[in-house]
Amino acid sequence: MSETKPSRGFPGAVLKLLRAGDYTLTVTSRRELSPHYLRLGFHAGGMLNDQASHPTMWIRMWFADGDKMHQRGYTLVDPDPTAGTVDIEFALHDGVAANWAKNAEPGDTVDVTVLGSNFGLPEPQPAGYIIVGDTASLPAINSLLDAIGDTPSWVFLEATHEEDKQLPVRGRAADVEWVDRKNNGEALVQAIGSSVFDASDHFGWVACDNRTTRAVAKVLREDYGIPRKSIKAQAYWVA
Ligand SMILES: Cc1cc2nc3c(=O)[nH]c(=O)nc-3n(C[C@H](O)[C@H](O)[C@H](O)COP(=O)(O)OP(=O)(O)OC[C@H]3O[C@@H](n4cnc5c(N)ncnc54)[C@H](O)[C@@H]3O)c2cc1C
The missing domain is CATH 2.40.30.10 (Translation factors)
Structure with a gap:
């Protein structure tokens, strides 16, 4: 008797059509x-x-x-x-x-x-990076920090557990601040909002839960002055 394989459903069929x-x-x-x-x-x-x-x-x-x-x-x-x-x-x-x-x-x-991953470092090189994430996006943030080398970067990371703050963060020129997750990401949004400077020549990279990602991207646009085209924001998980 043949065993039935679990189905990938509609998303699986679409990916097959796209020749992923x-x-x-x-x-x-x-x-x-x-x-x-x-x-x-x-x-x-x-x-x-x-x-x-x-x-x-x-x-x-x-x-x-x-x-x-x-x-x-x-x-x-x-x-x-x-x-x-x-x-x-x-x-x-x-x-x-x-x-x-x-x-x-x-x-x-x-x-x-x-299929679907397609990020390249911005050209021309920005004056600096503002990078925001949590433990789900830490692997991506570390690869980004490796790639940008000596360009200054301000990194805000949300910690759910005290031990998260000991996880390795790469980046020679990175200024890293861990913020405890409170009120579904509101504490992180506030911490970023209280460090505002004119960052209109910077690049913003954001990957948190869906609501926090949206709120952080708004602060980067409206308070830091980073143009929409210089922000890469993607929700990494749904709260
Ligand atoms: C482009 C991209 C890259 C990613 N890379 C990584 C990666 O390298 N490492 C990694 O750990 N994650 C990564 N993620 C996030 C990961 O895909 C999600 O966290 C995913 O939802 C986990 O699936 P799950 O089946 O474990 O939980 P789900 O079935 O999706 O969710 C179950 C429950 O857990 C909660 N939940 C889901 N994710 C988290 C989280 N991160 N923290 C707290 N609660 C959570 C949900 O709200 C839900 O209540 C990435 C996401 C994207 C979009």
Whole structure:
């Protein structure tokens, strides 16, 4: 008797039509960076030979929940095309993706689709960056900080747990402020609002939960004076 595969549903059919690249990643290692943050190492199954990577690059990972498959965005950490390996860091909470990661062991596999990630550093180079996120976007922020090198950057990060503040933040020229998550992101919006300066020649990069992302982008536009075209804002999760 053949086993029925969980269905990817309508989103899966659309991605197939768009000729998105499908790969299978295999877990090779796991390292708990904190009780709420896990880094898994993967063999990338040919993905890195076919697809050039860029800062903040993300993929769609497929996780089974009963007879349904759900896709979730995750960011490539230290992709190494020569070795064919990549890490992915998971902020842990109660969800299909996070729970899969909590239980993942070397040898486990996960299907992924590459489509939709397309960020390039702004040209000409901005005077500086204002970067806002949380533990879900920390992998993207670290890859962005690596890419921008010595350009000054102001980084605001939302912490849900005290241990979040010990997670490694890269960036030689980064000024980093952790803000405890309170009132569904309102404390972060206030902290950013109380550090306002004329940043009209800066670039803004924002990835928090949906409501906080919208509120922060508004502060960057209206109070910091960053033009809309110089802000990349994307909700990374739905609160
Ligand atoms: C482009 C992109 C790149 C991303 N890269 C990463 C990454 O590298 N690492 C990473 O950890 N996440 C990343 N995310 C976020 C991740 O896709 C979401 O957090 C996703 O919702 C997790 O799926 P889940 O199945 O675990 O939880 P869901 O089933 O989506 O949600 C279950 C419950 O958990 C809550 N929840 C979901 N995410 C979070 C969170 N981060 N913090 C607190 N509560 C949460 C929801 O509100 C809900 O109540 C990225 C998202 C995008 C769009």
